[in-house]
Amino acid sequence: xxxxxxxxxxxxxxxxxxxxxxxxxxxxxxxxxxxxxxxxxxxxxxxxxxxxxxxxxxxxxxxxxxxxxxxxxxxxxxxxxxxxxxxxxxxxxxxxxxxxxxxxxxxxx
Numbered sequence: 001x002x003x004x005x006x007x008x009x010x011x012x013x014x015x016x017x018x019x020x021x022x023x024x025x026x027x028x029x030x031x032x033x034x035x036x037x038x039x040x041x042x043x044x045x046x047x048x049x050x051x052x053x054x055x056x057x058x059x060x061x062x063x064x065x066x067x068x069x070x071x072x073x074x075x076x077x078x079x080x081x082x083x084x085x086x087x088x089x090x091x092x093x094x095x096x097x098x099x100x101x102x103x104x105x106x107x108x109x
Contacts, residue, residue: 015094017068017087019075024068026094033066060084067091 015026029037040062044055051059061076064087076084 013094015090017071017090019071022070024070026067026091027069029066029095037063037066057081057084060088064088064091 017024017026037059041051041059044051044059061073061084064076064084065071065073068087079087
């Protein structure tokens, strides 16, 4: 009996964020992006242990830009903190939903 995990069949649902009339398509985070994001976090921590509020916000902006590369830093810096948090929640919710859907797809194949 052969078991097959066909990653090509796991189609990602397209997520779009609209800001200032422009649509930004969310991309999936690659392993490389994940590693880079964690390196940035470690770099901040090594400089002083705890992250300052400013450093936390900078990391949130960096995370959003990894998912929405069409969004510029200045555009993100002009958001309210609430808007930035809403975007991060949107990203994390979509990751959770995608993971659950992928697990169900693999389990039924």
